[in-house]
Amino acid sequence: xxxxxxxxxxxxxxxxxxxxxxxxxxxxxxxxxxxxxxxxxxxxxxxxxxxxxxxxxxxxxxxxxxxxxxxxxxxxxxxxxxxxxxxxxxxxxxxxxxxxxxxxxxxxxxxxxxxxxxxxxxxxxxxxxxxxxxxxxxxxxxxxxxxxxxxxxxxxxxxxxxxxxxxxxxxxxxxxxxxxxxxxx
Numbered sequence: 001x002x003x004x005x006x007x008x009x010x011x012x013x014x015x016x017x018x019x020x021x022x023x024x025x026x027x028x029x030x031x032x033x034x035x036x037x038x039x040x041x042x043x044x045x046x047x048x049x050x051x052x053x054x055x056x057x058x059x060x061x062x063x064x065x066x067x068x069x070x071x072x073x074x075x076x077x078x079x080x081x082x083x084x085x086x087x088x089x090x091x092x093x094x095x096x097x098x099x100x101x102x103x104x105x106x107x108x109x110x111x112x113x114x115x116x117x118x119x120x121x122x123x124x125x126x127x128x129x130x131x132x133x134x135x136x137x138x139x140x141x142x143x144x145x146x147x148x149x150x151x152x153x154x155x156x157x158x159x160x161x162x163x164x165x166x167x168x169x170x171x172x173x174x175x176x177x178x179x180x181x182x183x184x185x
Contacts, residue, residue, distance in 0.1 A: 015122045021130060021174040023116055023159075029168040037070040037163065037170045038147050042115040043079060046133045049090040049111065061088030063115065066148040070170065072161065074152030077114060077136050083148050084110050084138040092135070107139045114155050116172075130174050132158050 001009070025039055042063040045053070050060045064087040066079060089110035113131045120126035134154045141149070158176035162169075 012123060016120060016126055016128075019120060019122050019128070021118055021128050023118055023130075023172040023174075025170040025172075027168040027170065029165060032163075032165055032168045032170075035146055038067050039070060039151075039170075040065060040067055041117070041151075042066065043083060043087045043089070043136070043149075044113045044115055044131075045088055046090060046111050046113055047131075049088075053088075061086070063087070067146070068114075068149050068151045069144075069147040070156070070161075070172075071150040071152055072156055072163075074150045076152045076154050077134055077150060078139050078141065078152065079136060079149035080141050080144070081108070081138045084108070084112075084136060087112060089136060107137050110136045110138060112136045114151065116174075130158075130176070132176065 025037060027037060043066050044063040045061060053060050064083055066083055089112035091108060092111050093109035111133070113133050114136075116130040116132075118128040118130065120128060132155045156172075159172040159174055162171040164170070
């Protein structure tokens with residue numbers, strides 16, 4: 001890479017690093033009113049757990065795609081038991097009863113990441129991945145038929161969150177530390 005190419009690369013990286021990361025979801029107002037904002041995103045092992053697995057010579061599980069209901073009333077992020085197990089999240093508590101979405105004494109607590117993927121608006125060949133590491137509770141969620149889990153305030157606290165029921169738009173502007181957001185090319 002010559003000097004001019006290196007300069008262009010640095011400028012590109014600077015533009016990407018300074019780009020606002022805004023996720024926009026469009027729903028029909030009726031669907032938003034009755035089903036709530038359900039988005040598709042990934043759940044994955046935390047970075048520290050991935051490093052431990054690698055050091056032990058074990059494979060890092062694949063990301064698991066989930067349908068999450070964005071729930072600003074939920075204290076924490078919750079997924080169905082089989083999702084947490086399939087994703088290979090690190091189990092940190094085997095007894096975490098869940099209240100609020102029904103009573104569930106089978107709850108467990110894991111540590112993992114919720115991943116939000118965002119195509120760059122300044123470079124069509126770049127993708128931002130916002131990885132929010134958090135405790136994730138698993139539960140049966142027996143009556144949840146149109147979603148696999150809830151994204152709660154533990155994750156939403158990293159975003160400015162706007163819900164426009166009239167227009168059917170949900171906007172999440174990332175406000176967390178830039179080190180938590182990875183840029184992939």
